[in-house]
Amino acid sequence: MRWTAWQRLPTDGGIMAVQSFVYPHSMGHLWGDVLALFVVAAVLALLTTGARASRVSQLAAE
Numbered sequence: 001m002r003w004t005a006w007q008r009l010p011t012d013g014g015i016m017a018v019q020s021f022v023y024p025h026s027m028g029h030l031w032g033d034v035l036a037l038f039v040v041a042a043v044l045a046l047l048t049t050g051a052r053a054s055r056v057s058q059l060a061a062e
Contacts, residue, residue: 009044013037 013034020030 009037009041013041 016029016034016037020026020034
């Protein structure tokens with residue numbers, strides 16, 4: 001899950017963003033698909049970071 005959040009989604013979003021500028025007829029993807037990929041990546045990153053921090057604090061408490 002972390003790999004998806006930190007590597008795959010931002011990479012795909014970056015490629016699609018560049019292609020949106022290279023091919024002007026694809027500019028709609030920049031505001032729809034690319035934005036959605038970066039939002040999903042951010043949410044997954046926050047969830048996985050929070051889950052890891054929670055596990056570490058539970059282990060420290062034991």
